[in-house]
Amino acid sequence: xxxxxxxxxxxxxxxxxxxxxxxxxxxxxxxxxxxxxxxxxxxxxxxxxxxxxxxxxxxxxxxxxxxxxxxxxxxxxxxxxxxxxxxxxxxxxxxxxxxxxxxxxxxxxxxxxxxxxxxxxxxxxxxxxxxxxxxxxxxxxxxxxxxxxxxxxxxxxxxxxxxxxxxxxxxxxxxxxxxxxxxxxxxxxxxxxxxxxxxxxxxxxxxxxxxxxxxxxxxxxxxxxxxx
Amino acid sequence: xxxxxxxxxxxxxxxxxxxxxxxxxxxxxxxxxxxxxxxxxxxxxxxxxxxxxxxxxxxxxxxxxxxxxxxxxxxxxxxxxxxxxxxxxxxxxxxxxxxxxxxxxxxxxxxxxxxxxxxxxxxxxxxxxxxxxxxxxxxxxxxxxxxxxxxxxxxxxxxxxxxxxxxxxxxxxxxxxxxxxxxxxxxxxxxxxxxxxxxxxxxxxxxxxxxxxxxxxxxxxxxxxxxxxxxxxxxxxxxxxxxxxxxxxxxxxxxxxxxxxxxxxxxxxxxxxxxxxxxxxxxxxxxxxxxxxxxxxxxxxxxxxxxxxxxxxxxxxxxxxxxxxxxxxxxxxxxxxxxxxxxx
Amino acid sequence: xxxxxxxxxxxxxxxxxxxxxxxxxxxxxxxxxxxxxxxxxxxxxxxxxxxxxxxxxxxxxxxxxxxxxxxxxxxxxxxxxxxxxxxxxxxxxxxxxxxxxxxxxxxxxxxxxxxxxxxxxxxxxxxxxxxxxxxxxxxxxxxxxxxxxxxxxxxxxxxxxxxxxxxxxxxxxxxxxxxxxxxxxxxxxxxxxxxxxxxxxxxxxxxxxxxxxxxxxxxxxxxxxxxxxxxxxxxxxxxxxxxxxxxxxxxxxxxxxxxxxxxxxxxxxxxxxxxxxxx
Numbered sequence: 019x020x021x022x023x024x025x026x027x028x029x030x031x032x033x034x035x036x037x038x039x040x041x042x043x044x045x046x047x048x049x050x051x052x053x054x055x056x057x058x059x060x061x062x063x064x065x066x067x068x069x070x071x072x073x074x075x076x077x078x079x080x081x082x083x084x085x086x087x088x089x090x091x092x093x094x095x096x097x098x099x100x101x102x103x104x105x106x107x108x109x110x111x112x113x114x115x116x117x118x119x120x121x122x123x124x125x126x127x128x129x130x131x132x133x134x135x136x137x138x139x140x141x142x143x144x145x146x147x148x149x150x151x152x153x154x155x156x157x158x159x160x161x162x163x164x165x166x167x168x169x170x171x172x173x174x175x176x177x178x179x180x181x182x183x184x185x186x187x188x189x190x191x192x193x194x195x196x197x198x199x200x201x202x203x204x205x206x207x208x209x210x211x212x213x214x215x216x217x218x219x220x221x222x223x224x225x226x227x228x229x230x231x232x233x234x235x236x237x238x239x240x241x242x243x244x245x246x
Numbered sequence: 247x248x249x250x251x252x253x254x255x256x257x258x259x260x261x262x263x264x265x266x267x268x269x270x271x272x273x274x275x276x277x278x279x280x281x282x283x284x285x286x287x288x289x290x291x292x293x294x295x296x297x298x299x300x301x302x303x304x305x306x307x308x309x310x311x312x313x314x315x316x317x318x319x320x321x322x323x324x325x326x327x328x329x330x331x332x333x334x335x336x337x338x339x340x341x342x343x344x345x346x347x348x349x350x351x352x353x354x355x356x357x358x359x360x361x362x363x364x365x366x367x368x369x370x371x372x373x374x375x376x377x378x379x380x381x382x383x384x385x386x387x388x389x390x391x392x393x394x395x396x397x398x399x400x401x402x403x404x405x406x407x408x409x410x411x412x413x414x415x416x417x418x419x420x421x422x423x424x425x426x427x428x429x430x431x432x433x434x435x436x437x438x439x440x441x442x443x444x445x446x447x448x449x450x451x452x453x454x455x456x457x458x459x460x461x462x463x464x465x466x467x468x469x470x471x472x473x474x475x476x477x478x479x480x481x482x483x484x485x486x487x488x489x490x491x492x493x494x495x496x497x498x499x500x501x502x503x504x505x506x507x508x509x510x511x512x513x514x515x516x517x518x519x520x521x522x523x524x525x526x527x528x529x530x531x532x533x534x535x536x537x538x539x540x541x542x543x544x545x546x547x548x549x550x551x552x553x554x555x556x557x558x559x560x561x562x563x564x565x566x567x568x569x570x571x572x573x574x575x576x577x578x579x580x581x582x583x584x585x586x587x588x589x590x
Numbered sequence: 591x592x593x594x595x596x597x598x599x600x601x602x603x604x605x606x607x608x609x610x611x612x613x614x615x616x617x618x619x620x621x622x623x624x625x626x627x628x629x630x631x632x633x634x635x636x637x638x639x640x641x642x643x644x645x646x647x648x649x650x651x652x653x654x655x656x657x658x659x660x661x662x663x664x665x666x667x668x669x670x671x672x673x674x675x676x677x678x679x680x681x682x683x684x685x686x687x688x689x690x691x692x693x694x695x696x697x698x699x700x701x702x703x704x705x706x707x708x709x710x711x712x713x714x715x716x717x718x719x720x721x722x723x724x725x726x727x728x729x730x731x732x733x734x735x736x737x738x739x740x741x742x743x744x745x746x747x748x749x750x751x752x753x754x755x756x757x758x759x760x761x762x763x764x765x766x767x768x769x770x771x772x773x774x775x776x777x778x779x780x781x782x783x784x785x786x787x788x789x790x791x792x793x794x795x796x797x798x799x800x801x802x803x804x805x806x807x808x809x810x811x812x813x814x815x816x817x818x819x820x821x822x823x824x825x826x827x828x829x830x831x832x833x834x835x836x837x838x839x840x841x842x843x844x845x846x847x848x849x850x851x852x853x854x855x856x857x858x859x860x861x862x863x864x865x866x867x868x869x
Contacts, residue, residue, distance in 0.1 A: 105669035105831060115670050116624060116655060147336035153302045154330040155349040155397060158320060169339055197655030200638070212656075215770035216633045217798055 025223025032224055033231075039200070039209075040228065047205040047232070050118050050192070051185045054125035058133045059178055066137025066174075067167060081138065087131035092124075096194030099124040103195065116197040121205070124191035129181040136177025140170040172244065179240060186233055206232075248314065249278035249405065249437050250299060255308035257294055257461075267306070269294045269461045276439065276454075278313070281431055283448035284441040286458035292441040293333055295458060296409045299439060300330030326353060327404040331411055335394030342367070342385070343378040346397045353401075366400035367393075369429060371422035388419030395423055399430055406430055408440045412447075424451075446539070453543045457509075464509055464590050468541075468548060468559045472496075472508040483584060488531070489554030495529050497584035507590040512561040514586040517549065518579040519570065528581040533558065535576045538567070551580055623836040625654040626665040627675040628741055629770040631819070632656035634790045634863050639856055640849065647848070648839050660739030666690055666822070669829030673837040674822045675844075677741040677788075680748075682820055691822040697844050698853050698864040699818045702745055704809035705775070705792060706731075706784040714784070719812045720753035722784075727755060730763045732783025736774050737766030745817065746786045752814060779804050788817050790863035797858045819864070821845075844868065 032040040069081060101107050103114040103123075114120035144166060152165045167174075189207040196203035198212060206229045213222040257269040269291045276282050284292045297303045298310060301319040309316055317324050329349070338345050346363045350356060364374035370392040377389070385393065391411070398406060408427060412420035424447060430436040441458075442448055448455050449468075457464040457471060464471060472494055476484040484499040486508075496508050516528075524530050533553035541548055547567050551558045558580055562570075572578065631637050632654065641652050655671070659678045665671045667690045674691065676682060686694050704714065704722055712731040714722035726733055736743040750757055758764040765781065767774045771791040778785040787795075789810075796803040809815075821844050823837040843849050845868035853866040 105829065107668075110669070116653070145336050147332055147334050150297070150302050150330070150332045151336040151338070151394075153319070153325075154300055154332060156325040156329065156352050156401070158325065158352075161352055165338070172339075199653045199655055202653055215629060215773050217772040217776050217795065 021220040022223055024220035025227065028220055028224035029227040029231075033228060039204075040225070042201050043204050043206045043209045043225070044228065044232070046118060046203060047186065047207070047229070050122045050125055050205065051182065053118075053122040054129050054185050055178070055182055057122075057126045058129035058181060062130050062133030062181075063137050063167075063174060063178075066134040066177075067141055067163070069134060070138035070141030071163065071166060081135075084131050084135045084138070088135050090128065090131070091190070092128060092188050093190035093194065095124050095127050096191040099127065099191065099195050115195065116199055116203055118196070118203055121192050121196040121203060124195050125185045125188060128188060128191065129185050132181040132184060133177055136180060137170075137174050140173030140177060141166060143173070144170055175240060175244065179237060182236065183233065186229065247278040248275045249280075249312070250274075250276040251311040251314075252298075253309045253311065255298065255305045255310065257298060257303070257305045257307075267461055269298065269305075271295070271308075271463055274456075274463055276437070279435055279437055280453040281438045281440065281451050283452035283455040284439065284458055285443070285445055285448060285455060286441075286464075290458045291461040292458050293409050294461075296330055296407045296439065296441060297332075299405075300328055300407045301325075302330060302332075328407070329398045329401055329403040329405070330407040331395055331398050331409060333409040333413075335391055337382040337385070337390055337393060339382055341378070341382065342372075342380045342393050345382065345393055346378075346400050349397060349401045362400055363396075366396040369399055369426045370396045371419075371426075372396065388415040391415050392419055392423060392426075395426060399426060402430070402434045403436055406436045406438050408438065408442075410441055410443070412442065412444060449539055449548065450542060459507060459590070460505075462590060464507060468512050468561065469509040470512075470515075470556075470558045472510075472556065474504060474506060476503045476506065478503070488556050492531050492553055494531065494553075494556075495584050496587035496589075498587070498589070500589050508587050509590065510558070510582055510587050512548070512559050514582050515558060515560040516581050517551075517560055517562070517570070517572070518581060519576075521579050524579060524581045527583060529584055530579050530581045531558075532577065532579055535572055535574055535578045537574060538572075551578055553580070621650045621836070623650050623652045623673060623833060623840055624671045625652060625673045625675060625840070626662035626671040627654050627656055628659050628662060628677055629656050630677070630742075630788050630791050631675055633770065633772055634794050634858075636790075636853070636856055636864065640852060643849070643852060644840065644843055647843060650836055650839060652840065658736075658738045658740035659744070663690075666824045667828070669824065669832060672824050672833045673840055674824070675819060676822065677817055677819045678744045679818050679820070681744060682822060686822065690825055690828050692825045692827075693838070693841060694820050694822045695841055695845055695868065696818055696820045697868050698850075698866045699816055700789045700864050701810065702742070702786055702815040702817050703789050703792060703807045704784055704786055705778070705805045706808050707779075707782045707804065708806050709782070710808060711782070712784070715808045717809060719749055719809060719814055722809045723750060723753045723755055726784055727758065727761075730761070732778075732781045733758070733764050734774055734778040734781065734783045734785040735764065735766045736771065737768045738770075740771075741817070742771060742786060742788060749786070749814065775805060784808070793858045793861050793863055801859060818867075 069077065099120065102109045103120050104110055114123065148166060148169055152162050157165055187207060189211055192205045192208045193211060196205065196208065198204050198208040206225050210222045210225045213225065252271050252274045255269065255271045256267050258267045284295065286292055298305050301317065301324045304319055311317065312324065338348060343363055346366055347359055350359055367374040367377055372389065372392055395411065411423050427438055428451060431438050440448065455468060457469060472486055474486065476486055476499065479485045479495065483495055483497050484503055485493045485495045487493050500506050518524055521530050531553045533551040535549060536552050537550040539548045545564065546561045547564055549560045549562060549572065551560060560580060627637065637654055644652055659676045662674055662676050663681060663685055666674050682694055685691050706714065712725045712729040714725050717725065735746055747757065765777065765783065767777050771787055772795060775785060775787055775795050821841045823834060823841055824832040826832050826834040850866035850868055853864050854862060856863055
């Protein structure tokens with residue numbers, strides 16, 4: 019029990035004493051998660067929207083595949099990405115192993131199905147009367163899509179936050195692809211894993227609290243934006 | 247001028263051909279600048295018809311002509327001038343002002359926007375100052391319905407389609423909505439097509455009333471409709487018992503009589519105070535005069551005569567009515583020739 | 591469609607901006623050496639202590655990923671790293687023979703010790719390795735294994751073999767953690783069990799517990815318990831892109847008298863964690 023209180027104390031210390039190692043891990047976490055989220059949202063929202071909005075042959079099968087991919091174990095993604103970016107792998111020449119870029123690719127694979135699936139669900143679950151209403155007010159095809167997208171913004175945002183949560187807390191991919199290299203690819207979660215391995219439980223808890231604080235800031239700003 | 251002309255329209259929600267289509271209309275036209283009423287039981291196809299007329303859905307077969315030209319969903323002239331208030335109106339997740347202004351913004355027609363939005367809200371009886379900034383979730387059912395109507399009125403549409411506009415709203419809201427719809431018709435010359443269970447209202451305002459049943463249009467005007475079960479009688483006639491000793495007899499029945507609907511036009515019903523005056527070859531039924539109503543468009547008086555649970559509609563000129571001294575509560579004979587009954 | 595396109599364009603711009611922002615940090619630096627090593631060298635803090643000296647002496651930026659010896663060797667075989675610092679002599683020799691590595695050079699050692707609860711329920715204190723393992727098996731006392739194919743795990747399996755005992759993997763008292771050394775020691779402490787550890791990690795553990803650890807050294811000093819650490823360069827014959835020249839510089843520096851002295855001076859609680867023995 020002691021190390022929980024000790025962890026709380028250390029969390030403050032780490033943040034306010036400007037602990038360079040901690041800030042390096044925070045920066046790495048923010049970099050990879052922002053990159054993964056930017057790509058996942060840019061690709062995932064339009065595809066998810068298309069999947070939920072359009073009716074085409076094989077739609078249900080695609081949906082099933084995407085939903086299944088939501089359950090991809092992160093360690094498995096890590097292994098697959100490792101297999102590709104290892105110097106022996108097909109993408110080995112790009113030198114992505116043990117880089118933040120490599121982690122970001124893995125995290126994108128993790129987040130993309132979540133964004134696509136939840137966006138598709140959000141669009142599918144819109145009121146059938148929304149389409150009638152938009153059309154009856156004179157919306158053309160692009161306006162119908164934009165209007166639907168805007169009406170489902172809250173649900174899509176919730177999906178994006180769910181994906182962000184997975185990405186931020188991910189440890190398997192970051193460990194296998196990133197290698198937990200100090201000052202370079204050590205993220206908050208891999209640092210927690212390391213501190214736990216070293217038996218420094220208080221330090222692990224402190225880092226966990228730092229991660230929680232970041233998540234709080236992100237969710238807080240989204241909730242603020244939503245109000246407006 | 248014809249506003250709409252429907253040509254061999256068939257609409258199916260289910261592709262299986264074994265099921266009867268949701269809507270099947272061979273030919274039908276609607277006059278421009280008129281108010282047309284649609285009545286009929288739930289599930290008869292009124293909403294489907296309005297969605298086709300509003301170009302929200304494309305008919306499975308057939309063509310719809312708007313002002314003489316073939317029209318289809320997505321066309322500019324359709325989107326700009328035809329608008330439908332669906333049965334379950336949906337408010338966009340934004341405030342009242344933006345809901346009402348949405349159609350204007352789609353048309354990139356933002357000149358004088360605030361004044362026009364406020365005017366539309368005024369029309370449906372919602373004080374603009376109080377309601378314009380309200381979010382979509384802070385409205386009662388009747389208010390939301392009125393906002394939805396205002397969002398259509400602000401467009402000053404050439405064609406305004408109203409699907410059950412006054413059901414499930416309070417009496418005051420219904421009153422405001424009826425007045426607003428009439429305003430659109432009178433001030434801007436909008437053609438209105440209204441589906442409603444409020445037959446009284448339709449009779450008051452409509453130039454024409456259409457009865458929709460089982461996906462078909464059962465003629466225009468104030469027809470009396472009679473549903474089975476039918477029993478075969480002598481001489482290619484069928485009968486339907488309405489009350490003790492009162493059997494409606496009709497001639498020329500279709501081969502398949504189980505689901506057949508008989509209709510009789512007011513023009514073919516004559517009224518008598520006593521059965522002695524009824525000429526030969528006519529069938530007679532004794533009923534109770536229950537209601538008199540003025541048809542605004544023609545100046546004729548509609549009379550509702552109840553025989554058992556069935557209500558027949560007959561019509562007279564005001565002069566005839568005055569001489570005959572018909573009044574509600576009076577027992578009255580209605581007479582018709584069985585061969586004048588039409589079948590659907 | 592125009593508006594939809596502009597939204598996509600805006601997202602794209604954002605991505606590009608981010609990529610640009612993060613770009614400099616990701617660009618490969620020229621003098622960079624990547625090493626795979628074992629958790630013990632990293633967890634004890636030895637590498638954090640040595641790395642700045644190495645960079646100062648050679649101008650080479652060294653980065654390492656800490657894992658079990660098994661995975662470290664696999665990373666070398668897959669050409670993902672340039673040099674290895676590991677401690678499983680038998681596996682290392684096979685590895686070099688197979689042509690994956692070259693120039694295996696012994697750098698330092700510490701020794702393995704058996705630790706257990708102060709109460710010592712199986713009474714193994716002061717016994718030889720073989721006697722101690724027999725006693726543990728006879729008493730069915732809890733025994734914790736790394737079970738992760740690490741150097742320590744390989745050593746433990748070898749010890750059971752040397753004691754002529756079957757691998758007790760399926761016994762109820764045998765707990766395989768699959769975790770790092772310190773985590774496994776903590777598991778042993780929770781279960782009041784015995785565990786094989788390298789002395790360096792144990793000293794670090796004792797230090798973390800404020801010098802009053804619940805687990806104490808019970809068996810030590812047996813010849814078979816020596817834990818030899820070696821540097822192996824990833825063979826450029828197997829991996830064309832391996833930075834063999836930088837790896838050689840690291841290997842040379844580690845065997846050099848300056849680094850050897852630094853290793854000998856690295857102490858916790860007044861005890862050296864590793865004893866340099868480069869030839």
